[in-house]
Amino acid sequence: MATDASPAPRLTDRSARTGERTPGDAELRITRQFAIFVGAGYFAYGALCLGNIAKSFDYMAGWWAFGAPIVVFGSGIxxxxxxxxxxxxxxxxAIIVAVIAYLVAALLVPVAWKNGTYSDERGLWFSQFPGLVGVAIGVGWPRGRALLYLLVLTTVATFMSRVVRPSDLVVPLGPDLAFAFAYSMTFTAAVIIGARTARLLDETRADAFHLAARAAAARARESERARFDALTHDGVMTALLGAARMGNTDSLRSLASNTIAELGVEQSASYSVPASAAIAQLQSAVTDIDDTVAFTDTRHPPLGLTTYPQDVVRTMSAAMAEAVRNALRHAGADAVIAVEVTVSANRLNIQITDNGVGFDLGRVPPHRLGLAVSVRGRMEQLGGGEATIDSALGRGTRVTLTWARPS
Incomplete structure (x- = not known):
């Protein structure tokens, strides 16, 4: 089956009531990677700062020298x-806790200081990784607040680190603050730009998804219009010409009755389709693509006079046809493709299976629309519709289309 079966894109939207925006798939992925990077960075810096942490017992109270590293690095990890x-x-x-832990540890330095001095020009251990905390801030807050919080945090960390430095190692305050903020802002800005780029990708994918769905709906309407035009030409026009040429005859009355009956059936079909006609339409859609594809149907009685909305049958037929074409393109030359339709009074179920090469759903590139529009997109716009795709490398693929009649 296809390797382009990416999930339908999660929309990036904003609630009109609360103003809160829901992040999309790409934005969620990249912020998750940044957060994992933060945890790994805290772990690495924890190891690198062990010597500095051990020295802090000489000039800081034991409760701070022991507790602050545990809280700061533990929350970051x-x-x-x-x-x-x-x-x-x-x-x-978790990011809020980590940033607050870092800030509190810095603010408690004057309280825990034992009036000793630290000769290492790098300062206290927490002043060695403000850029990493900047990454965390960029992940946790939007741009404006992130930069404000970063300014506060770097200012506090710089001031508190200067407390324990001897006078000969204290540089002018202005350059010290500017360097700390500018250095950390580089990392924060990188996170903000990365998240914004992912957000734009989400919005672009969502726009493409909606445009493709609207185009598919327009094609369906055009097809229905063409079919109705053909019926009008073949039935109505023939009846009218017959009336003009033959007059009121038995054959004309029969022709007119048949035309009216056909128009009535077609008009009903635009709203509902009997179960047997729905199955026939689905089977026709499959055989039109490839008559070697196996088609079976299962009917759960009592169906009686059960009918299905025409738009449901048409949409599921189009989605099924695309899934079959996708299997023919990607499953492999020797793959066996089968379609099984199950109908009941309140449910339609279609399974398209193949024993082909399959694919890894988790490795589908995010920018590929694929079955997201042609199958999932169609079914998700259908009230009560759902599409699922199951596949694994070397184990084939199964696409399941389901429609349940709304209660």
Whole structure:
């Protein structure tokens, strides 16, 4: 089956009531990667700062020298852990805790200081990775607030680091603050730009998705219009010409009755289709593509006079046809493709299966619309419709289309 079966793009929207924006797939992916990077960075800096942390026992109170590194590095590593397990709802709370822990540890320096001095020009251990905290801030907050919070944090960290430095290692305050903020802002800006780029990708994909869906709907309407035009020409015009040429005869009355009956059937078909006619339409759609594709149907009684909305049958037929074409293109020359239709009074189910090469759903490039528009997109716009795609490398693919009659 196709390797372009990307999931329907998650829309990036904004609630009119609350003003909150829902991030899309690409934005969620990149912020998750940044959060994992934050956790890995905290772990690495924790190891690199062990010597500096050990020296802090000489001039800082034991509760700070021991507790501050545990809280700061532990909360930072937790950001990466919750992102790695894909607990998206916990990523931002974890970032808030990590940033607050860093800020509190810096603010407590004057309280914990034992009036000693630290000769290392790098300052206290927390002043060695403000850029990493900047990455966390960029992930946790939008651009304006992120830069404001970064300014506050770097100012506090710079001031508190100067407390324990001997006078000969204290540089002028202005350049010290400017360097700390500018250095950290580079990382924060990179995260903000990355998230914005992903957001634009989400919006572009969503626009393309809607345009393709509207184009498919327009093609369906045009097809229906052409079919109705043909019926009008073949039935109505023939009846009118017959009336003009033959007059009121038995054959004319029969022709007119048949035409009216056909028009009535067609008009009804624009709203509902009997179960048997729906199955016939689906089978016809398959055989029009490739008559070697196996087609079976299962009918769960009692169907009685069960009918289905024409737009449901037409939409599912189009989605099924695209899934079959996709299998023919990608499953492999020796693959066996089968379509199974199951109908009941309140449900239509179509399964398109193949035993071909299959593909890894998790490795489909995000920019590929593929079955997202042609199958999932069609079904998601159908009330009560749903499409699922199951596949694995070397194990074939199964596409399931389901419609349940709204209660």
């Amino acid at each position: 937790a950001v990466g852990v919750v992102a790695a397990v894909n607990a998206r709802h916990l990523v931002r709370p």
